[in-house]
Amino acid sequence: MVKNSIIVFDSNEWEEVYNGIVSSRVDIYKVDLILRSRKTGEEIPVVMLRGSSDSKIKKIKEFTENVSRNQYTRKIAIYGGVIPPELREISLKFNITLCHKIILNHTNMSKIIEVPASPVEKPLQQPENKYEKIQRRxxxxxxxxxxxxVNSSEGINITKIIYKCNLNYQYAIKLLENLIQKGMVDVMEYKNGIKYAITSEGKNYLNDLKSL
Incomplete structure (x- = not known):
């Protein structure tokens, strides 16, 4: 899911591999990060663009020259600071998505991968101290x-809500009970269990949230 200059991944499916080796036009080429799907095996090479505009352009040109264009359907460049027009043109030409940060959601916590404010010139050795940080969603x-x-279905059970929103059971129930009290979600009882549906008030509130 892409939201402005943030890309969100589900950590139940995706894992991150730092300094990973990708298929390239040379024998060996390491990228800063690879996002790998546990379900499909898809790999998304990621490059970190930091430093001056010239440094960023040089890095992304190196990235496009070495990473196989045909093998990877998605490629991402995480940048900090200002992006020069030339870099945007290169990204469009080679189908590279530019973003400020990648977020890996897990339950009510999220792991943020971004370029730090002060450039780090050395290769990644301890990613948690350089590019990663954990914060509460x-x-x-x-x-x-x-x-x-809930709006995507006429009735949805708690298991699907937990899976799609990356929540634990207790926290999901707590939030749903709050939404029910406010009249934004209805509870429907069936023979095979309970399902939840959005109300008109809930739809209005959701539209307000999307417009923010």
């Missing part, structure tokens, strides 16, 4: 995800 965005998920 904002509650308002979790509520938006829940309403979005």
């Amino acid at each position: 904002e509650k308002i965005f979790i509520i938006k995800e829940i309403l979005d998920t």
Whole structure:
């Protein structure tokens, strides 16, 4: 999911591999990061663009020259600071998605991968001290995800809500109970269990959240 200059991945499916080797036009080429799908095996090479505009252009040109264009359907460049027009043109030409950060969602926490404010010139040795940080997901965005998920079906059970929104059971129930009290979600009882549906008030609130 892409949101402005942020790309969000589900950590239940995707894992990150630093300094990974990708198929290239040379024998060996390391990228800063590879996102790998545990389900499909798809790999997304990621390059970190830091430093001056010239340094960023040089890095992305090196990236496009070495990473096989045909093998990878998706490629990402994470940047900090200003992006020069030439770099945007290169990204469009080689189908590279530019973003400020990648977020890996897991339950009510998220791992953020971004270029630090002060450039780090050495290769990644301890990614958690350089590019990664952990922070709690904002509650308002979790509520938006829940309403979005419930809105996608006429009735959806708790298991699917937990899976699609990356939540644990207790936290999901707590948020749903709150939404029910506010009249944004309805509970429907069936022989095979309980399902949740969005109300008109919930749809209005969801539209307000999407417009933010």
